[in-house]
Amino acid sequence: MAGLYQGGVWRVRVELPDAYPYKSPSIGFVNKIYHPNVDEMSGSVCLDVINQTWSPMFDLVNVFEVFLPQLLLYPNPSDPLNGEAAALMMRDRPAYEEKVKEYCQKYAKPEDIGASPEDKLSDEELSEDEYDSSDEQVVGKPDP
Template identity: 75%
Template sequence: MSSPRRRIETDVMKLMSDYEVTLVNDNMQEFYVRFKGPTETPFEGGTWKIHVELPDQYPYKSPSIGFVNRIFHPNIDELSGSVCLDVINQTWSPMFDMINIFEVFLPQLLRYPNPTDPLNGEAAAMMIKDPKNYEVKVKEYVQKYAGKDAADEAGAESSDDDDMSSVGSFGDDEDEQPAGRLDDV
């Protein structure tokens, strides 16, 4: 069992050298990464907080990733932040690592959306029928939900930095407020 654990540590440490990574409860299998929109796209200038969970079988089983702050994109569910990306969902390989996700897969997804396989039907339809307005709406979302401080504030009402455990485990403490839903963000 030490091999997958070592691989997780190696991949997360590599990611930390290039990205701002916040571990949840000092656990290398659950963390947040600050991700910036690729240049020369309508997502440029945006910063997203990406929630990452690595399964025990990583790298043989793909990581689970999701956008915490909102984004308007055909292949990303606006409320849950789920990502529809074949390379993560179907064609994942142990040869890939976390850096591939943040340097290749996510930038490619934002650069080249696939409106024929949508998780956000409104974004897909708008991208096909009215590309100019699609771009305007993407930029509005970037300004509104992915501005300079938005990634820090995303999900803040469900936890604070001292106690991020409420994000991952609901109901640990009966007196605790229920964690905020993503659509409250």
């Protein structure tokens, strides 16, 4: 994906509605991305933006090869889910581009994709402890 987001790697969540392919899938970024049409907290992509581009002839390959690259290349600040990003993009393009790159470096490094999408330290340590204890119980049970 060219442009500002080049080099970033995101996990994407795709949910298909019952009426798919007549209704567009709902798409969300799992790790954070700074983009006018993506909700920063939930990662959801603005459905209006998808619906403008969506056609029943599309399949999921098109989502990844056509739709998402276009979304990243051509943000639509007039229909924002991230108002701050949209305002910054229209008001101060260089500052906006700087922030996009900062998010790419912070949240979208290829090596991060193997890790959990939560903020690294606190959450991961908690969940690792939980996993360890439950693993031991399972492993520790002698065969009957």
